[in-house]
Amino acid sequence: MNIILLIFILIIYSLYIMNELQKLSGLLGTVNHCRKVPNRGFFYWLTIIFNRVNQERIQSVGPDRACAEWLLSNGASVKWKNFSQYLKDYNSLPPEKNQYYIQAVDATDSGITHIGFPYFVGCRYIDEIKLVRCFYLYNTALPLLSVVKDTLITLEIRDCKSITDQGIRSLKNLKNLKTLKLAGMPYLEDKASLRKELTEALPDCTIEFE
Template sequence: MNEKAIYILNRMSVTINHCKKVPDRGFFYWLTVIFNRVDQERIRSVGPDRACAEWLLRNGASVRWKNVTQYLKDYNSLSSEKSQYYIQAVDATDSGVTHVGFPHFVGCRYIDEMKFVKCIYLYDHALPLLSAVKDTLTTLEIRDCKSITDQGVRSLKNLKNLKTLKLAGMPYLEDKALLRKELAEALPDCAIELK
């Protein structure tokens, strides 16, 4: 390798690793990004709730339809495309969801409960995208998502209809007391649990 190529590679390394405290995104993250891509044509074809459910199920999450008590976990158990269902709850425990797929939530008008537990590909820039469901979301749990920082948590302040917010297991939070105070001021009607 010539000196110029080495210099460029070293500069790229510095740029990519500027934030060493958040874990590196490996090969499987980039593969997961492919499975999270939004297909606008699919959304137009089957509607936002069906397309969102397909995305969530494809990435290991589960959904609960409005007026149904059981969660749907198996992609192959989706009803026909002609059936009209609306997502009311999302459980993304141990799923591969990333911010790339969060635009799927746009147009889902009945989601009032979301749970993100042990989502290893969930980073700060996903959380502001929850504003797509800010008018209906009342319960949010984010636990053991190791890459979330104070910046991501602060973006939850725009979810004004939240009644319950549970946050735990995020080792990169620097000032939990200050975050709790800020969230309480922004969301006065919300019961906040921050561990």
């Protein structure tokens, strides 16, 4: 059989399987409508692949460049230190020989997961992170922000539907926060208690909790 035809058939078959798995995932979601946190669909597992940490890449180009590549390839954007604009296009990354440092991360509508959070290790200038409508963000990601706790000043977590009380409590370790914005997390059980705990743990932080 012609190799091109064989590849085409495999692609069509793969798309069919993915479609059927999506349907099955939807049915399971209907059956399990009482689940506390939305079930992870097929595309979550596909997203895991794009979030895997490449240690060789980190060693080759440095933590900030490798972290930026991870974020941009998953739909997030970054702002370099001493720059005013966010970089959103992966193809607009500067040449590898140039040294830039990430100062801010905007992960709005991105596909980042906890699997990729080790990319933050070694990034010494990140002072702001926005996690808005991150569909694949679970509690396991938030404790990993501790690697930037010495520099992180502003954190926003909004409309990340799978975050629960456990994840929010892990933010108490971010002792240098000055601004914390939390909203749109329907599975939080006790906002009053969480607000009290955060206020006590982060006395110098302005907390907005909706």
